[in-house]
Amino acid sequence: xxxxxxxxxxKPAIYALAGALFAAAWLVRGGNLWWVSIFALVGxxxxxxxxxxxxxxxxxxxxxxxxxxxxxxxLISLRSRALACNLTAIASFIGLTAAxxxxxIWWWPFLVTLLITGYGYLFGLGNYGVAEEGTPDNADPxxxxxxxxxx
Amino acid sequence: xxxxxxxxxxxxxxxxQAVEVLKTxxxxxxxxxxEFEAHVGRALTERTYxxxxxxxxxxxxxxxxxxxxSTPSLMAEQRTLRKISQAELxxxxxxxxxxxxxxxxxxxxxxxxxxxxxxxxxxxxVEEMFSLG
Numbered sequence: 001x002x003x004x005x006x007x008x009x010x011k012p013a014i015y016a017l018a019g020a021l022f023a024a025a026w027l028v029r030g031g032n033l034w035w036v037s038i039f040a041l042v043g044x045x046x047x048x049x050x051x052x053x054x055x056x057x058x059x060x061x062x063x064x065x066x067x068x069x070x071x072x073x074x075l076i077s078l079r080s081r082a083l084a085c086n087l088t089a090i091a092s093f094i095g096l097t098a099a100x101x102x103x104x105i106w107w108w109p110f111l112v113t114l115l116i117t118g119y120g121y122l123f124g125l126g127n128y129g130v131a132e133e134g135t136p137d138n139a140d141p142x143x144x145x146x147x148x149x150x151x
Numbered sequence: 152x153x154x155x156x157x158x159x160x161x162x163x164x165x166x167x168q169a170v171e172v173l174k175t176x177x178x179x180x181x182x183x184x185x186e187f188e189a190h191v192g193r194a195l196t197e198r199t200y201x202x203x204x205x206x207x208x209x210x211x212x213x214x215x216x217x218x219x220x221s222t223p224s225l226m227a228e229q230r231t232l233r234k235i236s237q238a239e240l241x242x243x244x245x246x247x248x249x250x251x252x253x254x255x256x257x258x259x260x261x262x263x264x265x266x267x268x269x270x271x272x273x274x275x276x277v278e279e280m281f282s283l284g
Contacts, residue, residue, distance in 0.1 A: 063247050070246040071262050072253065 007067040008055045012048045019044025089117040161203045169194040169207050172232075176210040204234060224281050227255040229273045244268055 005013060023040035026033065055066030063069045064077060092114040099107035170191055177187040194206045230240050237255075241248040246265065253259035254269075260281070261269065270280040 058248060060247070060249055063249075068247075070250050071265060072250045072259055073247060 008052065010067045011055065011065050012051045015051055016044060016048045019047065085117055085120075089114060092117065160198060161200050165200065165203055166194055166197070169197075169203050172207040172210050181210060204232060207232060224254055224257060225275070226251070226269060226273075226280065229275070229280075230255075233273075240272075244272060 019040060023037040023044065026037035026040060051065050054062055056062065057065075060073055060076070063073050069077060092110045096107055096110035096114060098104075099110060173182065173187060173190045173194060176182045177184075182190065190206055194203060197203045197206060230237070235243075237248050237251055241251040244251070244265075245268075250259060250261075254261055260266075263277075266277050266281060270277045273280060
């Protein structure tokens with residue numbers, strides 16, 4: 001689906017969608033705080049315009065915002081995400097431990113976050129080919145006979 | 152800026168460097184003997200950087216010394232030799248200008264596929280381009 005959207009518009013579009021959902025949540029919630037959705041929409045609009053303009057700049061940040069990162073910029077982004085994930089896991093663990101220690105009822109969000117990061121890591125290991133080692137030489141009889149060392 | 156440099160007078164060292172480029176091209180069978188002699192004759196008599204660059208255009212620069220990967224690559228030399236701007240080269244190679252600058256300064260080693268792309272663009276091997284061998 002994303003390939004149909006021009007690269008420069010992709011990140012702003014995701015940002016706009018997230019902001020609209022957040023604003024809608026405040027509106028659906030109703031009550032006295034419905035006006036927060038207006039602020040959320042205004043903030044989202046400003047952010048989307050800013051991100052779109054940033055996407056046109058000839059900088060590392062511009063390349064990231066404009067979805068045209070090269071390998072170095074993607075590597076930087078990947079490392080930053082890995083760091084964020086590590087910090088989230090550590091913070092969740094500390095939060096969960098503290099919640100258990102004080103017998104608080106808000107322990108479960110920490111557990112959910114910790115499980116998501118943990119299983120996400122395991123899923124990534126499987127998905128990105130950690131187990132794909134290939135066939136070793138000694139398991140391939142044809143290669144064994146062709147090998148000059150074995151003759 | 153490149154145009155301004157092209158108008159500057161070249162030194163004897165620049166002419167010798169151009170001759171080295173031609174010698175390498177001759178050794179690699181990129182030039183016939185008569186062409187080599189004609190090019191060397193021109194290189195020794197040209198006056199400006201622009202004229203000198205025209206004589207060596209299309210030939211890779213010699214890479215006889217082994218450099219540590221953290222030292223600047225030959226990319227800047229090759230690019231200057233061909234009068235290509237950083238933005239033009241980055242666009243042609245499908246990378247950002249910022250990454251190209253870091254590679255030229257030896258502060259970022261490209262991945263193997265990108266290294267091959269860069270080397271092929273300049274008609275060199277990866278070992279020559281990044282002084283690995």
